[in-house]
Amino acid sequence: MAVPGRKMPERFSSSSTMGSDEDIKVYCQPCDHDGPRLPAHGYCVDCREHLCQTCFTFHKRHTLSRHHTLLDKNNMPQTISSTSVHPSQPDNLTKPCDKHMKEMIKFYCQNHEALLCSVCVTLEHTRTSCKVNYIPDISAQVINSKEHQVILKGMDTITEQCHKKSEDVKKITAKSNSSLTDVLADIKKFRTEINQRLNELERQAEDAAKTIQQENNKNLKTVETTCDDVTKSLKTSSDAIKHLNTTKQADKLFMELKLAEQMAKDYEKRVHHLSVYGVKEYNFRPSKAISTLLGKERSLGTFTEKSLKQSNPPTAVDIKTRQTSHQGKICVKTSKDKDTCYITGMTLLTPDLLIITDRNNEAVKMVNTRNKSVTDQLQLDTVVSKVTSVTSTELAVTLPDKQSIQFISVSSNKLEKKQTLKVDGECYGFSCCQGKFVVSFQYPAKLLILDTNGTILTTVRGGNIFRNPVYVTTNTNSIYVSDRNMVTITRLNWQGEVTGSYDGTSEPRGITLSDDGTVFVCDWERNVIEEIAGDCSTGKVVLKDLSSPCSVCWCAETSKLYFSCCTREDKHDNFLQVFKLS
Incomplete structure (x- = not known):
């Protein structure tokens, strides 16, 4: 089918001389362009072309031309019009x-x-x-049309939005890069402070070693001087005795012998009391706290308010056989308490300062582990569940009935309420690590990873993972969740992905991490505390024949394990049990 605007063959060009036989007899223009010359049988008004019988019939059937106006042989133009040869609009x-x-x-x-x-x-x-x-x-109707104006305006709007977005991102990027420059400066400053402190500790150790060396040298000098004096004095007396004996001067020899005898006794005592046994050999034993810190930490710190790529989880840790010894118990019942204690959470701020939550008495208590006494108690007048340390002077507890987190400051051995943070549901399990909170919920079962402002970073729905996730503990690599209904300890990474699971307990409750990456778990039903590998592959009972252990806390510096009991009996529940594990 010919299309208006297409150039006609030369035989129909304007340069042809009109009036010849070809001009009188018209031919099918489509066929004349591509095939044999055939006489015209009709004419299409829309296409402005003469058609042979075949093209005429096909024109009426084709989808694109079936509605065109066709003229038969008797009504068609008898000549090729100039508009057919030279269309008014070029084909663009x-x-x-x-x-x-x-x-x-x-x-x-x-x-x-x-x-x-x-x-x-x-x-x-x-x-x-x-x-x-x-x-x-x-197409002619779009020139200067409203559609033309609307589309151009829309394009201009998008262009402006792109420009604004580019400028906004440029400003934000500049601020981000500037903040990272400050971060790098802070890292160097922090490293300098660490170096200065280590240098100071090194100087102290060197000074102690030099002091011992000086004492050793002083003692050596005293011994050498004394022994030299005694030796000289004894030799002089010995020479005199030998001379008097040779010359047979009996009187003088008698007196010299008696003097020498007394002098020998005096010198014997003097030599005997010389400090020889106080001189010792020494070995260097590194600070356990520093060694533990260097072995446990994986970074100098974190970039807060930024998403972090977690490092690869540590490899499985073999569970070593531990020697255990009972270190006694600590009474945590106070005169303010109206009920038997129910200690559901605990965390250490220092080796001597343990913070516990007493659910029955709606209180947070400060326990001095050295004196084995409660030194302060903060009443919250609502059920308090778990506790975690945020900094060395700040902690936070979960308040499930109020669906909130209560921050508490620690100053001068006093506990003081600070701000609260609302959360979405009844919160129970709680742990803080590198400026992030991990909070567990029971109804419905889920786990939230928040920043300290309460912004949700990651949500882990219960599903087949959790049913009753009450206890949580964390380190820089992993999150561990104890679920008494699923009867599992579940390990997740900081993106909320499950990386391991342990199902060797009967009713797991409180959990805590050791300094070498293993997890201590209170098995309430079996009355044991089990230690499981960091990858949740294996487990081993470390304490047995207990009284329904409930909550647990590990102190790396002292290698002590603190745990509470849940028996509903005063003789067990009002005390924390202390064991040393080595």
Whole structure:
């Protein structure tokens, strides 16, 4: 089918001389362009072309031309008009179709608002289902149209948005980069402070060693001087005795012998009391606290308010056989308490300062582990569940009935309430690590990872993972959750992905991490405390024949394990048990 605007063959060009036989007899223009010359049988008003009988019949059937106006042989123009040879509008449709690269886009479907080629129209947008227009027939109406103005305005708006977005990101990026420059400076400053402190400790150790050396040298000098004096004195006396004996001076020899005898006794005592046994050999034993810190920590610190790529989890830790010894117990019942204690949470601020939560008496208590006494008690007048240390002078507890977290400061051995943080549900399990909180909820069962402002970073839904996740503990690599209903200890990374699970307990409750990466678990039903590997692969009972252990806390510096009991009996529940594990 010929398309208006297409250049005609030279035989129909304007340069042909009109009036010849060819001018009198008209031929099929499509066939004359591509095939044999055939006489015209009709005429298409829309296409402005003469058609042979075959093209005329096909024109009435084709999807694109079936609605065109056709004139039969008797009514058709008897000459080729100049408008057919020279269309008023040139053919500018040269954009190829995305689907059919050899075809040009020439049509527009109003139903689908799509630009089409003739193949698209034939296969996908027939006139029976779509309203298809030939672009040259409708294009004139878009010039200076409202649509033209609206589209340009929309494009300008998007351009402005892109410019604004680019500027905003540029400003934010500059601030971020500037903050990271400050972070790098802080890291260097922190490292300098660490170096200065280590240098100071090194100087102290060196001074102590030098003091001992000086004492040793002083003692040596005293011994050498004394022994030298005694030796000289004894030799002088010995020489005199030998001379007097040789010369047979009996009187003088007698007196010299008696003097020598007394002098020998005096010198013997003097030599005997010389400090020889006080001189010792020495070995260096590194500070356990520093060694533990260096072995446990994986970084100098964290970049707060930024998403962190966690380092790879540590490899499985073999559980060593431990020697255990009972170190006594600590009474945590006070005159303010109205009920039997129910210690559900505990955390250490220092080796001598243990913080516990007493659910029954709605209190947070400060325990001096050295004196084995409660030194302060903060009443909260609501159920308090778990506790975690935030800094060396700040801690936080979960208040499930109030669906909130209560921050508490520690100053001058006093506990004082600070701000509260609302959370989404009844919160129970609680742990803080590297400026992030991990909080567990029971109804529905879930785990939230928050920043210290309460912004939710990650949500872990219960599903097949949790049913009753009450106890939580964390380190820089992993999160461990104790679930008494699922009867599991579940290990997750900081993206909330499960990386391990241990199901060797009967009713797990309180959990705490040791300094070498293992996990101590209170098995309430079996009356034992079990130690499981950091990858949750194996476990071993370390304490048995206990009284329903409930909550537990490990002190790396002293290698002591503190735990509470839940028996509903005063003789057990009002005390913390203390064991040393080595």
